Amino acid sequence: MRVNWREINAARNTYAALHAACDQAGYRLHPVRAPEPEVTCYSLNSINYSRYRDEIASASCITVVGGPHASACFREVSGTADYVVVGEGEKTLPALLSCIEEGTSHIPEGVATAEEYHPSRSVVRLDAFPPFSTIKGYIEITRGCPHHCGYCQTPCIFGYRMRHRSIDAIDIWARRYRDIRLVSPNAFAYGSDGRSPCWEKVERLLRVLRGNIFFGTFPSEVRPEFITKKSLELVTTYCANTRLAFGVQSGSDRVLTALHRGHTVRDAETAVDLCRDYGLVPVVDFILGLPMEEEEDQEQSLHLIREIVRDGRVRVHRFIPLPGTPLARFPPRNLIPGAEKLLGRLALQGAVSGSWCGGDTLL
Ligand code: SF4
Numbered sequence: 001m002r003v004n005w006r007e008i009n010a011a012r013n014t015y016a017a018l019h020a021a022c023d024q025a026g027y028r029l030h031p032v033r034a035p036e037p038e039v040t041c042y043s044l045n046s047i048n049y050s051r052y053r054d055e056i057a058s059a060s061c062i063t064v065v066g067g068p069h070a071s072a073c074f075r076e077v078s079g080t081a082d083y084v085v086v087g088e089g090e091k092t093l094p095a096l097l098s099c100i101e102e103g104t105s106h107i108p109e110g111v112a113t114a115e116e117y118h119p120s121r122s123v124v125r126l127d128a129f130p131p132f133s134t135i136k137g138y139i140e141i142t143r144g145c146p147h148h149c150g151y152c153q154t155p156c157i158f159g160y161r162m163r164h165r166s167i168d169a170i171d172i173w174a175r176r177y178r179d180i181r182l183v184s185p186n187a188f189a190y191g192s193d194g195r196s197p198c199w200e201k202v203e204r205l206l207r208v209l210r211g212n213i214f215f216g217t218f219p220s221e222v223r224p225e226f227i228t229k230k231s232l233e234l235v236t237t238y239c240a241n242t243r244l245a246f247g248v249q250s251g252s253d254r255v256l257t258a259l260h261r262g263h264t265v266r267d268a269e270t271a272v273d274l275c276r277d278y279g280l281v282p283v284v285d286f287i288l289g290l291p292m293e294e295e296e297d298q299e300q301s302l303h304l305i306r307e308i309v310r311d312g313r314v315r316v317h318r319f320i321p322l323p324g325t326p327l328a329r330f331p332p333r334n335l336i337p338g339a340e341k342l343l344g345r346l347a348l349q350g351a352v353s354g355s356w357c358g359g360d361t362l363l
Helices: 009-024 049-057 068-072 092-102 154-158 167-174 199-208 229-238 253-259 265-277 295-308 339-348
Strands: 003-006 029-032 039-043 062-066 083-085 179-183 212-214 243-249 281-288 313-318 352-355
Touching: 003 009, 009 029, 009 039, 009 092, 039 092, 062 068, 062 092, 068 083, 068 154, 083 092, 167 199, 199 229, 229 265, 243 253, 243 265, 253 295, 265 281, 265 295, 281 295, 295 313, 295 339, 339 352
Parallel strands: 003 029, 003 039, 039 062, 062 083, 179 212, 243 281, 281 313, 313 352
Antiparallel strands: none
């Protein structure tokens, strides 16, 4: 049976991971730029789903759709695709391909169709699957997140308990790279429950890896309250990155509390100061237009952005209500007068990047 993978830039790392998992089960995922017989698989997020919906609906082959959007809206997507992989794909996709090949009417756990859905009753153990094989990708070291940030799909898809790839397994895969980039929702939480750091495990990991390690920067950003003297000593001792990327999202404690971010503005300011003390450039994410923002909250965010860009960088995102999240039903707030002008001016200076002009709509 020929199985294809629809090439989509945003899903490149997913392709690497699922290519490896399917390879293990004897299925090769052939990259294609349009649906082709016999089966074509897609991984779509909530931004790009609408772009591919008609293509999937009119495909003359069997279509399988997974990814964040399909996981959150599997009932809707199963009206368009033949099969929807809900949640993690490493176990589910090979099991589904096997059912399709055998022509059974059985639907494996974690798959939805227009007629039925059997939720998965287990989660993937990261060590059981390679992060990539012949299609190279970043090495995912941690999956799941115990935090409840109202805008975020990560815990909704991967659960609230952190699962970690073992140091030995990470080391084996990292040897394929000179520049080692790792995937984690919070790199400094490696080996921990995601709330209380376990520096000993982080240090053991960093000590073992050979190469230029990029840790705490894309795609392994960190949380502000994990930025401490200890974590920065580890980065400056073992790693190649000169920047540290972390999310703050708002300069208002009222908004941070409403978002369930689990840190304060003071935590963020301390993190920025510590980065400077250790010679690292802080790269800080903000979300503007959050549904609970009042004018004063946005002013506080813009004030904090102005403070950070004195020596750091800021990435600003306009709030998008993502399906499956607690804020899914809340529309974005408008930006206050002067916000776009300020951000535009800072962008021209190279201090701010991102997308804050609005106009991103979902379905
Ligand atoms: S934004 Fe980060 S810390 Fe918050 S829930 Fe998502 S992954 Fe976890």
